[in-house]
Amino acid sequence: xxxASVRNLDGQLKRCSINTATLGHREPLRITVDxxxxxxxxxxxxxxxxxxxxxxxxxxxxxxxxxxSVSGYCRSxxxxxxxxxxxxxxxxxxxxxxxxxxxxxxRCFVMVVGGIPVGSRxxxxxxxxxxxxxxxxxxxAQDVGVPLALEPLHPVYAANRSVLNSLGQALxxxxxxxxxxxxxxxxxxxxxxxWWDPDLGPQIAAAGQARRILAYHVCDWLHDTRDVLLDxxxxxxxxxxxxxxxxxxxxxGYVGPVEVEIFSKDNWxxxxxxxxxxxCAHRLQTVC
Amino acid sequence: xxxASVRNLDGQLKRCSINTATLGHREPLRITVDxxxxxxxxxxxxxxxxxxxxxxxxxxxxxxxxxxSVSGYCRSxxxxxxxxxxxxxxxxxxxxxxxxxxxxxxRCFVMVVGGIPVGSRxxxxxxxxxxxxxxxxxxxAQDVGVPLALEPLHPVYAANRSVLNSLGQALxxxxxxxxxxxxxxxxxxxxxxxWWDPDLGPQIAAAGQARRILAYHVCDWLHDTRDVLLDxxxxxxxxxxxxxxxxxxxxxGYVGPVEVEIFSKDNWxxxxxxxxxxxCAHRLQTVC
Numbered sequence: 167x168x169x170a171s172v173r174n175l176d177g178q179l180k181r182c183s184i185n186t187a188t189l190g191h192r193e194p195l196r197i198t199v200d201x202x203x204x205x206x207x208x209x210x211x212x213x214x215x216x217x218x219x220x221x222x223x224x225x226x227x228x229x230x231x232x233x234x235s236v237s238g239y240c241r242s243x244x245x246x247x248x249x250x251x252x253x254x255x256x257x258x259x260x261x262x263x264x265x266x267x268x269x270x271x272x273r274c275f276v277m278v279v280g281g282i283p284v285g286s287r288x289x290x291x292x293x294x295x296x297x298x299x300x301x302x303x304x305x306x307a308q309d310v311g312v313p314l315a316l317e318p319l320h321p322v323y324a325a326n327r328s329v330l331n332s333l334g335q336a337l338x339x340x341x342x343x344x345x346x347x348x349x350x351x352x353x354x355x356x357x358x359x360x361w362w363d364p365d366l367g368p369q370i371a372a373a374g375q376a377r378r379i380l381a382y383h384v385c386d387w388l389h390d391t392r393d394v395l396l397d398x399x400x401x402x403x404x405x406x407x408x409x410x411x412x413x414x415x416x417x418x419g420y421v422g423p424v425e426v427e428i429f430s431k432d433n434w435x436x437x438x439x440x441x442x443x444x445x446c447a448h449r450l451q452t453v454c
Numbered sequence: 455x456x457x458a459s460v461r462n463l464d465g466q467l468k469r470c471s472i473n474t475a476t477l478g479h480r481e482p483l484r485i486t487v488d489x490x491x492x493x494x495x496x497x498x499x500x501x502x503x504x505x506x507x508x509x510x511x512x513x514x515x516x517x518x519x520x521x522x523s524v525s526g527y528c529r530s531x532x533x534x535x536x537x538x539x540x541x542x543x544x545x546x547x548x549x550x551x552x553x554x555x556x557x558x559x560x561r562c563f564v565m566v567v568g569g570i571p572v573g574s575r576x577x578x579x580x581x582x583x584x585x586x587x588x589x590x591x592x593x594x595a596q597d598v599g600v601p602l603a604l605e606p607l608h609p610v611y612a613a614n615r616s617v618l619n620s621l622g623q624a625l626x627x628x629x630x631x632x633x634x635x636x637x638x639x640x641x642x643x644x645x646x647x648x649w650w651d652p653d654l655g656p657q658i659a660a661a662g663q664a665r666r667i668l669a670y671h672v673c674d675w676l677h678d679t680r681d682v683l684l685d686x687x688x689x690x691x692x693x694x695x696x697x698x699x700x701x702x703x704x705x706x707g708y709v710g711p712v713e714v715e716i717f718s719k720d721n722w723x724x725x726x727x728x729x730x731x732x733x734c735a736h737r738l739q740t741v742c
Contacts (some may be wrong), residue, residue: 218482261483268594281677282677282693284677286693287693287695288695289649289650289693289695292651320609320610321608321609321610321650321651322608322609322610322679322682323648323679324649324675325650325675325676325678325679325692325693326677326678331650331651331652332652334652335652337621337650356471361577361612362577362609362612362613362619363609364581364619364622364626364646365622387612388613389572389613389614390571390613390614391610391613394610394682405570405574405575405577405613406575406615407575407576407577434630
């Protein structure tokens with residue numbers, strides 16, 4: 167039976183990962199690690215703020231000892247800036263984060279590239295700055311052995327979070343910056359960001375063909391989203407055909423972790439952390 | 455001097471139109487018409503709710519007598535529905551609206567096509583329903599002499615307002631449904647919905663080449679948008695390179711109205727109506 171024909175993730179919890187943002191960052195990472203492992207998941211995706219608040223080597227050991235792999239390290243410092251010194255500082259911050267990603271043994275470093283600098287209207291200029299920054303970081307990524315996963319964000323974030331807004335655009339950048347496919351530049355496909363794209367199916371196939379799919383993130387888009395940043399839905403509560411999407415991603419050859427990433431200030435972040443993990447486990451195994 | 459080289463709309467207010475939503479629908483249309491004409495604009499884009507609340511023939515006469523043209527009639531009843539009878543009713547409502555559009559002498563009937571029906575996850579099914587509906591309405595549009603302007607909406611509305619989300623997608627539908635270019639099926643390009651699109655430039659050129667550009671709408675995308683439906687910005691207050699965008703639209707051959715459409719519940723809709731018109735006039739002539 168091919169992976170693509172598996173109808174849901176029943177019994178595959180070890181393949182599933184929890185992005186710690188899903189739990190609202192309410193506890194130190196060392197506690198979160200244990201909760202995620204105890205709930206049966208096989209991987210975790212921590213954030214820099216919580217890793218940098220502790221000792222990365224100790225956290226890395228703890229994660230490994232708990233039986234977890236690191237599906238991705240979240241996330242890059244935004245790259246574009248009007249001030250060249252600030253731009254340089256952003257790149258350097260990402261280089262340091264890549265070192266930590268290597269210590270953590272992360273499958274990839276998740277690149278949320280940043281928006282248009284405040285006061286600017288130069289979208290193409292910001293995109294050029296990002297490409298230049300990624301080109302520089304790619305060399306470091308190879309050195310430390312952690313691939314860069316360009317994550318196209320939903321176009322609603324084009325102004326203030328990411329000028330990279332579609333999978334097709336991400337793949338064009340990958341081809342331009344890494345034409346020979348070193349394995350150190352690829353994409354993170356997040357259902358929330360990409361589900362609407364009329365060109366998504368062909369682009370997923372192209373991403374697979376080019377061996378660029380480094381991560382796959384799930385949550386759901388609620389029909390009447392109240393807040394586009396912090397009102398993401400639990401899988402099954404929204405409009406995304408998640409089994410169909412995973413089928414496309416796996417038909418394209420992806421066999422890596424399925425990572426849950428839910429920002430939900432007024433709902434899931436208010437619920438008991440273990441309950442949230444339990445619901446994630448259930449939904450992953452029934453509706454994803 | 456080519457139109458594309460005009461650097462702003464200074465002195466071209468007669469070419470500019472006010473979509474009545476910009477004023478927050480706080481007064482009856484008959485009053486709004488006079489305000490817009492008195493402020494020096496050459497066109498208006500009224501909404502069905504306000505037209506249908508009055509006598510369409512009388513309103514049409516008033517608009518003409520005020521020296522205004524109708525840059526577009528807003529807007530279609532959403533097409534997709536799970537219930538076939540509801541779907542049929544949606545199409546029939548649009549046929550009736552097209553009759554009114556003809557009475558108004560509208561340059562186009564603006565098609566906001568609708569989202570995924572509540573309870574469904576079938577994005578492609580909803581898109582197919584829209585295409586079927588547009589095909590049926592195209593025959594009526596030709597009969598009454600009012601072109602259908604497919605308006606791609608920002609992907610943030612894909613779930614609940616429009617499954618048509620990029621100019622490229624709209625053009626594909628135009629070619630499929632109206633391959634010979636009758637002149638009765640085209641697109642409305644709205645800066646707010648399209649500005650982020652990495653493929654926008656080539657698609658605008660393609661739209662012009664195919665003579666499909668029926669309308670051009672402006673407002674601005676605020677860097678930190680608080681509400682994606684009702685927090686649109688006044689031209690000049692956000693991140694969109696409006697002169698650059700208009701340059702592309704005009705280089706593609708568009709010489710029609712530039713229509714201002716701003717939904718702004720907490721800001722512009724709270725200001726004095728004549729002041730809003732005055733600011734629109736100023737911004738159109740300085741930053742668009």
